[in-house]
Amino acid sequence: MPRLFSYDHFAGGSESVRAFANKHSPVIICDTETQRNKPFNVKVRIGKTVKHPNSPEHHYQYIQLWNLETLIATIKLERASFGDLPIHIEANFTFVPKVSLRLRALAYCNKHGLWQSEEVFVKVIGEEGEELH
Amino acid sequence: MPRLFSYDHFAGGSESVRAFANKHSPVIICDTETQRNKPFNVKVRIGKTVKHPNSPEHHYQYIQLWNLETLIATIKLERASFGDLPIHIEANFTFVPKVSLRLRALAYCNKHGLWQSEEVFVKVIGEEGEELH
């Protein structure tokens, strides 16, 4: 399979290795609880604290948001939409959850491959089947 | 070329024709002025006032945001992320403008083709070349 990188793989590395992993890591930012069948917003930012380049030769191409094995949406970035300087690219996903979520973001850098965020759990109040418990 | 539909084409039609066009029309919602080199948010909503179906047989597949002939980004929607009821799907685009914008949203319905929004002008304060005036 294509290797799926994450910050954890590099957390024990040198400062420069950690900076490399830091700037490539997608970070999920959202509420930890929401209502069923209401629009829910999830922001994905590239880079924990270090900005990633956005040059023609080196930039992020797309970001996906997944709920376990289910794809929620894909945002295809056009490089020129984000200027020429290093940047924390942010992408916003809006969708309508039915059940509690275990979210992961995947993001593809044209030089350094596919990176995943940490998993984020979101409790969905009123989810299907909840009345049974 | 693939036909590019817009509400205007149908505005003189019967009530049901206008409802058809209404629910298919992407609408751009954003500030009319922003700063250069700052992230700028543009919301695109499908449907002026009428909700569009979101069934397996009939749903929106993707939304693009364009600045004149330049593509800003593409959001690929997964149908199941938006429930099974008619809905105003909303997609959020975040990007970093350098120059003033003439925005159009394009959105593709799997049954009724490619629809465009009205054009929206956004003044970008401090845009390149502005110091010359």
Added chain:
Amino acid sequence: MPRLFSYDHFAGGSESVRAFANKHSPVIICDTETQRNKPFNVKVRIGKTVKHPNSPEHHYQYIQLWNLETLIATIKLERASFGDLPIHIEANFTFVPKVSLRLRALAYCNKHGLWQSEEVFVKVIGEEGEELH
């Protein structure tokens, strides 16, 4: 709408203008007749006779194949998959037609926008409803 360029817009221009349009124009290459419900192949080549650059700053990003207002498929090109020299990029679409086709290819250059091919008609033998005639 985003401007939709085609070779015809530039055919009356100078030699350099025509070369510009030539290298940006998608060309559809396929049989003019096929069988219903059989896989059918359509090749789209970028550039009539002049090769288009494939540099980080200037390259084609995606190619779509349309049958009138219906999207058949989208091929997202990764620039680095095609080397660094000017090239006739080729993309192959395989699908299963039910009815006769009026095909157009659309292709997006990151510098010069969205270009369409000429329309190509493909007769589909045994298409739905044909038995009525």
Added chain:
Amino acid sequence: MPRLFSYDHFAGGSESVRAFANKHSPVIICDTETQRNKPFNVKVRIGKTVKHPNSPEHHYQYIQLWNLETLIATIKLERASFGDLPIHIEANFTFVPKVSLRLRALAYCNKHGLWQSEEVFVKVIGEEGEELH
């Protein structure tokens, strides 16, 4: 991470489990050797020997071709382009390799997630650095 399924995970299962995995597995079909800087064709077929449904509720959405951690291209399938019956969907990738390839196909089913093919090695004659050996 989103789970990445492959036939091997299910090879020890019952006949119905193996049929489930069989029909979801992407298969790479290509030459095992090619020339550097020449267009190279890779066919990806969904399903080893069992056809996958292509209904509005259950179908394949996209196919990607990867060389290790590098994405070669993404083909976004429109369901209606492939009829309503179970089918071996085929997608054709054409690209220009510089170095020997370790290919994987990834394909996303809207009901059963992301599936990968077996890895296929392709020797690229005249690859960069080969003159050194």
